[in-house]
Amino acid sequence: MKERLVVVGNGMAGTACVEQILKYSPRFEITVFGDETHVNYNRILLSSVLAGEKAADEIVLNSLDWYQQNDIRLRLGVRIVDVDASAKTVTGDDGSVTSYDKLLIATGSTPLIPPMEGTQKKDVYVFRTLDDTRALLDCSRSGARAVVIGGGLLGLEAARGLQVQGCDVTVVHLMDRLMERQLDLIGGAHLKAKIECLGVKVLLERNTVAIFGEEKAEGVRFKDGTEVDADFVVIAAGIRPNTELARKAGLAVNRGVVVNDHMETSNQDIFAVGECVEHNGICYGLVAPLLEQGKVLAATLTGNKGPTYGGSIPAAKLKIMGVDVFSAGDFSEGTPGNDVVRYEDPALGIYKKLSLRDNRLVGVILVGDTADSHRYMNWLDEKTDLSEQRRHLLFPQPTQDKGLDVAEMPDNKVICGCHGVSKGSIVRAIRDRGLSTLSQLKECTRASTGCGSCAELCQHLLKAVAPQFEQEEKKALCKCVPYSEQQLREMVRSQRLRSVQQVLDIYGNGAGCEFCKPALSYMMDMVWCGEHVEDRSARFVNDRVHANIQRDGTFSVVPRIRGGVTSPEELRRIADVAEKYKVAMVKITGSQRIDLLGVQKSDLPKIWADLGMPSGQAYSKGVRMVKTCVGTDFCRFGVQDSIATGVELERRFENLFTPHKFKMGVVGCPRNCAEATVKDIGLVGQEGSWQVVVGGAAGKKVRKADVLVTVESTEEALQSAALFFQYYREHANYLERSYDFVERVGIERVRRETVYAPLAVQQGLRERLRKSKAAARDAWLEGDEPRNPTQFVQIQPIENVQ
Amino acid sequence: MTATEKKWFRVAPCNSIPVREGRAVEIASRQMAIFNLGERFVAVENRCPHRGGPLADGIVSGNAIVCPLHAWKFDLLSGSSVNHQESEACLKAFPVRIEAGIVSVELPLGADEEEGAPLICDSPDRPLRWVARKPLTPATPLEPRQ
Numbered sequence: 001m002k003e004r005l006v007v008v009g010n011g012m013a014g015t016a017c018v019e020q021i022l023k024y025s026p027r028f029e030i031t032v033f034g035d036e037t038h039v040n041y042n043r044i045l046l047s048s049v050l051a052g053e054k055a056a057d058e059i060v061l062n063s064l065d066w067y068q069q070n071d072i073r074l075r076l077g078v079r080i081v082d083v084d085a086s087a088k089t090v091t092g093d094d095g096s097v098t099s100y101d102k103l104l105i106a107t108g109s110t111p112l113i114p115p116m117e118g119t120q121k122k123d124v125y126v127f128r129t130l131d132d133t134r135a136l137l138d139c140s141r142s143g144a145r146a147v148v149i150g151g152g153l154l155g156l157e158a159a160r161g162l163q164v165q166g167c168d169v170t171v172v173h174l175m176d177r178l179m180e181r182q183l184d185l186i187g188g189a190h191l192k193a194k195i196e197c198l199g200v201k202v203l204l205e206r207n208t209v210a211i212f213g214e215e216k217a218e219g220v221r222f223k224d225g226t227e228v229d230a231d232f233v234v235i236a237a238g239i240r241p242n243t244e245l246a247r248k249a250g251l252a253v254n255r256g257v258v259v260n261d262h263m264e265t266s267n268q269d270i271f272a273v274g275e276c277v278e279h280n281g282i283c284y285g286l287v288a289p290l291l292e293q294g295k296v297l298a299a300t301l302t303g304n305k306g307p308t309y310g311g312s313i314p315a316a317k318l319k320i321m322g323v324d325v326f327s328a329g330d331f332s333e334g335t336p337g338n339d340v341v342r343y344e345d346p347a348l349g350i351y352k353k354l355s356l357r358d359n360r361l362v363g364v365i366l367v368g369d370t371a372d373s374h375r376y377m378n379w380l381d382e383k384t385d386l387s388e389q390r391r392h393l394l395f396p397q398p399t400q401d402k403g404l405d406v407a408e409m410p411d412n413k414v415i416c417g418c419h420g421v422s423k424g425s426i427v428r429a430i431r432d433r434g435l436s437t438l439s440q441l442k443e444c445t446r447a448s449t450g451c452g453s454c455a456e457l458c459q460h461l462l463k464a465v466a467p468q469f470e471q472e473e474k475k476a477l478c479k480c481v482p483y484s485e486q487q488l489r490e491m492v493r494s495q496r497l498r499s500v501q502q503v504l505d506i507y508g509n510g511a512g513c514e515f516c517k518p519a520l521s522y523m524m525d526m527v528w529c530g531e532h533v534e535d536r537s538a539r540f541v542n543d544r545v546h547a548n549i550q551r552d553g554t555f556s557v558v559p560r561i562r563g564g565v566t567s568p569e570e571l572r573r574i575a576d577v578a579e580k581y582k583v584a585m586v587k588i589t590g591s592q593r594i595d596l597l598g599v600q601k602s603d604l605p606k607i608w609a610d611l612g613m614p615s616g617q618a619y620s621k622g623v624r625m626v627k628t629c630v631g632t633d634f635c636r637f638g639v640q641d642s643i644a645t646g647v648e649l650e651r652r653f654e655n656l657f658t659p660h661k662f663k664m665g666v667v668g669c670p671r672n673c674a675e676a677t678v679k680d681i682g683l684v685g686q687e688g689s690w691q692v693v694v695g696g697a698a699g700k701k702v703r704k705a706d707v708l709v710t711v712e713s714t715e716e717a718l719q720s721a722a723l724f725f726q727y728y729r730e731h732a733n734y735l736e737r738s739y740d741f742v743e744r745v746g747i748e749r750v751r752r753e754t755v756y757a758p759l760a761v762q763q764g765l766r767e768r769l770r771k772s773k774a775a776a777r778d779a780w781l782e783g784d785e786p787r788n789p790t791q792f793v794q795i796q797p798i799e800n801v802q
Numbered sequence: 803m804t805a806t807e808k809k810w811f812r813v814a815p816c817n818s819i820p821v822r823e824g825r826a827v828e829i830a831s832r833q834m835a836i837f838n839l840g841e842r843f844v845a846v847e848n849r850c851p852h853r854g855g856p857l858a859d860g861i862v863s864g865n866a867i868v869c870p871l872h873a874w875k876f877d878l879l880s881g882s883s884v885n886h887q888e889s890e891a892c893l894k895a896f897p898v899r900i901e902a903g904i905v906s907v908e909l910p911l912g913a914d915e916e917e918g919a920p921l922i923c924d925s926p927d928r929p930l931r932w933v934a935r936k937p938l939t940p941a942t943p944l945e946p947r948q
Binding site for chain 2: 798
């Protein structure tokens with residue numbers, strides 16, 4: 001008969017250990033108890049679920065099928081409440097009693113609740129399990145005020161996730177710096193600045209004494225008597241090993257269950273692994289050590305005793321996009337004999353600190369740039385003698401290609417620290433199974449399914465080894481800068497990147513192309529509202545000379561005629577200009593504008609001056625125009641003043657850039673003579689109200705606009721339009737028309753996050769639009785003040801053939 | 803090819819061309835595009851082999867230039883096409899040197915037998931013959947008006 005192995009705890013450490021045990025032998029009949037109702041999932045990625053980057057089912061590590069295939073009896077939602085070490089039984093909270101021959105305690109840990117009043121109140125949460133995450137997602141509606149108690153890894157990731165969900169988040173921390181266990185004061189200060197840049201408030205040295213509120217949490221109170229109001233509170237102040245069961249079993253327990261190097265407890269039939277154990281006085285809360293422990297334990301448990309666990313170097317990486325923080329080892333400065341090497345660039349928020357002892361790395365802090373974390377981790381693990389490399393510690397001699405780095409690595413070098421997958425096993429898997437994509441590699445070897453920080457290395461290995469390597473399609477902006485636009489916007493904000501070239505140099509290939517350069521140009525303008533370095537070389541020619549290039553290299557000139565309403569004087573000037581500059585064609589456009597075609601580049605400034613009208617921006621990915629019908633002014637049927645409203649709408653948005661061209665329409669009655677329902681924004685006048693419609697199209701695609709909202713006054717209609725306009729500017733991808741954007745996001749969400757968003761969110765959108773508008777100006781003013789003397793005129797050579 | 807006499811022409815101060823941008827210039831009856839690539843300047847014929855687009859108005863992508871009309875992309879150092887290699891389209895490049903902050907270009911004097919070479923046409927309903935008979939004269943818009 002098989003021996004019975006009972007595993008208490010269905011988390012990452014316990015299940016990983018079971019996986020290793022299965023590799024050794026099928027000698028056990030295994031029962032796993034989990035008090036959560038979910039199969040084993042990747043707890044590290046809960047912050048990604050909270051941030052909406054991953055769905056709950058995407059972080060599952062072992063599906064139900066896996067348990068079945070391996071004949072594991074899985075009992076979910078059962079908490080083991082008692083153990084009888086002499087009778088060798090465990091008792092569940094469902095009353096069941098289960099006998100074991102070997103017992104594996106992998107109970108993990110629970111959130112530490114610091115002593116304070118009111119932690120039992122409604123709307124006080126912790127962030128530990130998938131259910132906690134779901135609860136947080138449920139209450140994190142846009143504009144809700146959240147207070148996160150705890151400024152460590154978990155607290156910051158929770159804060160960021162909630163903030164992405166639209167909450168107004170404040171992190172409250174007891175210590176004088178964030179992540180004090182991983183960072184020194186300077187690193188902590190840089191991190192704080194980055195977190196604040198993302199829009200999360202940070203309060204340091206605040207001792208929370210109470211969560212106040214009638215029945216539910218309404219805020220937190222500090223020792224000094226000050227308060228912060230909140231709709232809900234998240235406690236993320238650390239973890240406490242779950243040792244209750246081990247105590248009941250009579251095991252030696254300090255802070256955690258005491259184990260030796262073979263992962264044995266004080267009882268020969270009971271073993272423990274994971275966050276609940278204490279090895280050499282240390283409890284680990286990071287994934288790599290836990291998996292390493294699991295491997296050793298599997299050997300011990302299956303009668304292959306030999307491998308030992310010698311402790312791990314604590315290493316932590318913050319998983320917030322755009323806020324790169326890595327810390328490992330001992331970085332304390334006070335230790336005599338430690339040399340400290342530092343680099344700091346306050347403007348970019350980059351900080352690196354290495355602690356060395358006897359020419360060997362003992363600790364490292366990286367903030368703002370963690371590209372070298374693998375190299376440093378390697379030095380730490382291998383205790384590499386660095387005396388030859390002292391000059392290149394912070395800035396390695398450049399290697400030609402990252403692939404080379406990979407090629408030079410020894411086969412036994414561990415690539416994936418979380419799952420302990422070596423380079424050799426990855427290369428073998430690629431060769432033997434013919435893998436060609438990262439997801440195949442993940443599935444097959446588990447590499448990069450933990451924290452995911454080795455994904456890039458795995459990619460390089462695939463590229464180097466797989467004959468048919470396929471770069472998986474990511475929603476990246478461009479191969480020049482392989483990040484999504486959402487990620488890039490965050491990086492631009494948090495890293496305070498102020499020019500296109502900076503983004504390309506730091507996150508891209510340094511060159512850029514005709515697609516990503518204009519996209520990044522737009523992003524700069526939108527994010528920084530004029531407080532950026534405008535790089536004309538990154539813009540398409542139309543936006544360098546403010547006219548639309550034609551097939552023969554000439555340009556077209558379209559002056560702004562707001563609402564399509566002009567005057568005899570303007571028409572006379574347009575006619576004079578057309579004759580004076582021998583304009584090849586004068587054309588009434590579909591947008592109620594007048595187009596002068598076939599103009600030489602060098603004539604542009606002169607034409608603009610003669611016209612004396614602002615740019616119609618008909619060449620730009622920007623606000624084009626507002627088309628109107630005559631409305632109440634003249635029309636027998638008009639019920640709203642479409643002309644005045646259209647002119648005002650155009651005034652409010654003109655001169656602004658948008659992800660793609662942006663056309664609007666205003667009609668004075670539902671007859672829709674100016675086709676407002678097929679515009680990016682349309683205002684449709686009705687008796688006593690306006691219907692604001694968005695996402696319409698009558699181009700490559702024809703789409704009837706969705707109703708955003710119906711409002712009574714004209715001002716409300718204009719304000720609603722502004723909310724959508726700015727929302728589109730901030731969230732659409734470059735070259736994504738509003739109709740594709742609305743379909744992708746869904747009109748319900750658009751409504752929720754614009755016209756039905758909390759007041760604070762609406763104010764935010766309005767304020768950023770106001771700031772952008774204040775910085776925008778009529779591009780044709782450059783005719784008088786060119787950015788450089790050769791912007792419009794052709795260079796006349798100093799020497800020429802006589 | 804007949805050996806033609808060549809001459810260096812001083813063109814303009816370096817700072818008249820912003821970094822990563824190009825400018826058009828006519829020298830010895832040739833329409834040229836001069837680019838400032840940051841660490842060097844390059845000079846090519848200002849005429850995209852595809853449809854005659856003004857390359858000087860394109861976006862610089864590393865060492866390549868992207869024509870503003872149909873995004874044909876050329877390596878400015880080799881002249882060869884990056885995204886339409888099958889066309890065998892190639893830019894004609896000319897030597898450039900910098901002296902005392904002035905960009906100079908070396909050009910052959912006299913007529914060029916390849917002048918007015920037919921443009922490549924990628925559209926089946928517009929046969930090459932049509933392009934050859936009525937070329938989309940790229941030179942015209944770039945000539946300074948009198």
